[in-house]
Amino acid sequence: MLSSSSSNPNPSSTSLYATMNTNLVSSSSSPIRSPNLLPLLSNPQIPQINYKSLSQGTTISNGVSLSSSSVSANPVSISRIEESGNADELQLVVVSFYKFADFPDHADLRQPLKELCEDLYISGGIILAPEGINGSICGIRKSVESVLDFIQSDDRLKGLRQIESPVSPEEEAIHHGHTTSSPLAAGEDAPFRWDHVRVKLKKEIVSLGMPSVSPNERVGKYVSPNEWNSLISDPDTVVIDVRNDYETRIGKFKGAVDPCTTAFREFPSWVDDRFQVSSSDAQMDVEKQNPPRVAMYCTGGIRCEKASSFLLSKGFKEVYHLQGGILKYLEEVPKTESLWEGECFVFDKRVSVKHGLVPGNLKLCYGCKKPVSDGDMESPEWEYGVTCPYCYASKSEEEKERARARQRQFEEWGVIGGPDKGRRKPSKTNQNSA
Numbered sequence: 071m072l073s074s075s076s077s078n079p080n081p082s083s084t085s086l087y088a089t090m091n092t093n094l095v096s097s098s099s100s101p102i103r104s105p106n107l108l109p110l111l112s113n114p115q116i117p118q119i120n121y122k123s124l125s126q127g128t129t130i131s132n133g134v135s136l137s138s139s140s141v142s143a144n145p146v147s148i149s150r151i152e153e154s155g156n157a158d159e160l161q162l163v164v165v166s167f168y169k170f171a172d173f174p175d176h177a178d179l180r181q182p183l184k185e186l187c188e189d190l191y192i193s194g195g196i197i198l199a200p201e202g203i204n205g206s207i208c209g210i211r212k213s214v215e216s217v218l219d220f221i222q223s224d225d226r227l228k229g230l231r232q233i234e235s236p237v238s239p240e241e242e243a244i245h246h247g248h249t250t251s252s253p254l255a256a257g258e259d260a261p262f263r264w265d266h267v268r269v270k271l272k273k274e275i276v277s278l279g280m281p282s283v284s285p286n287e288r289v290g291k292y293v294s295p296n297e298w299n300s301l302i303s304d305p306d307t308v309v310i311d312v313r314n315d316y317e318t319r320i321g322k323f324k325g326a327v328d329p330c331t332t333a334f335r336e337f338p339s340w341v342d343d344r345f346q347v348s349s350s351d352a353q354m355d356v357e358k359q360n361p362p363r364v365a366m367y368c369t370g371g372i373r374c375e376k377a378s379s380f381l382l383s384k385g386f387k388e389v390y391h392l393q394g395g396i397l398k399y400l401e402e403v404p405k406t407e408s409l410w411e412g413e414c415f416v417f418d419k420r421v422s423v424k425h426g427l428v429p430g431n432l433k434l435c436y437g438c439k440k441p442v443s444d445g446d447m448e449s450p451e452w453e454y455g456v457t458c459p460y461c462y463a464s465k466s467e468e469e470k471e472r473a474r475a476r477q478r479q480f481e482e483w484g485v486i487g488g489p490d491k492g493r494r495k496p497s498k499t500n501q502n503s504a
Contacts, residue, residue: 290378290389321412
């Protein structure tokens with residue numbers, strides 16, 4: 071396994087990741103990706119790789135030997151799955167995950183992880199930073215599990231905090247029907263584009279702008295979804311939503327305080343103002359005021375990790391946060407017992423989810439990437455692909471015209487998605503002559 075040392079980067083990690091990356095490419099036959107139906111069905115051989123204990127020599131996964139110097143992929147025939155009648159194996163799942171860790175050599179993981187996701191037709195986004203990993207990916211279960219196993223083959227990233235969400239039949243149909251002949255399937259409304267995965271390098275996996283705040287050192291107390299209602303119903307508890315204003319606008323817990331921030335980086339300033347923390351010795355200042363019991367929540371829990379660590383550094387004593395975030399609460403707590411009001415914004419093409427993690431009723435404004443309702447789309451400030459009531463006033467005419475040009479380009483050329491990206495669609499004349 072990769073080194074779990076927290077003081078120095080693993081000296082062999084660069085070469086190990088490179089070896090894994092090279093062998094992944096060379097071990098496949100590099101099939102041409104078909105834009106028709108589920109790509110996996112047009113590529114009958116899918117590499118299923120177990121990277122656990124990779125550097126220890128040999129691991130057996132479905133009869134396949136793996137080592138740090140030779141990574142072999144075990145072809146799995148999709149036709150065999152179809153013949154067995156186990157359609158569940160082809161259903162899509164969405165898994166959001168994160169892990170704070172001392173990860174100075176994070177950049178070495180980017181290329182092999184991206185290529186593995188592409189080989190397994192995984193879509194979504196992953197952030198790598200010196201403080202750990204944060205991501206949300208979509209694919210068939212076996213492929214998603216292979217990616218998660220690969221990530222956790224590094225000891226520092228073991229124990230990922232994970233939240234799994236279902237994919238609706240409608241979204242799955244769009245995903246499977248990702249073809250250049252279907253404007254809906256090939257366009258921006260496709261919830262999880264099979265040909266698109268982003269693996270980015272950043273300074274933080276969640277941006278607070280305060281490197282000294284480290285969840286690796288201390289965080290607040292986790293509260294399970296089943297215990298959450300009791301905690302936030304206590305009048306002595308201050309419930310704080312640490313998300314941004316466009317998220318809190320569509321849903322929040324009953325009685326929660328909304329900081330009205332536009333970015334997570336504004337949260338520390340809001341705390342200083344709200345609790346009158348202004349002296350150089352902020353911790354002593356707060357202790358004198360007998361700070362309240364605080365219960366915080368966010369979408370999946372990652373922002374609360376940093377927010378709780380920040381509050382503890384300021385002298386707060388009782389700091390709690392919802393384990394698994396809103397998503398876990400909506401999954402486990404029945405609607406009849408829930409204190410959640412509205413929908414929960416998610417950072418993918420589903421836009422929002424409701425109880426049971428079923429897709430919500432909101433759409434996305436491509437001008438500002440914020441959620442909009444049916445009522446918002448009746449506003450004269452709404453223009454598909456350009457503006458909505460929340461960004462119309464802040465957009466210059468030049469920005470609006472660029473957005474209109476982009477939208478016209480998409481509608482005419484179909485530039486988003488599929489292997490024909492950026493190519494003119496064949497005219498009827500050319501099709502007839504062919």
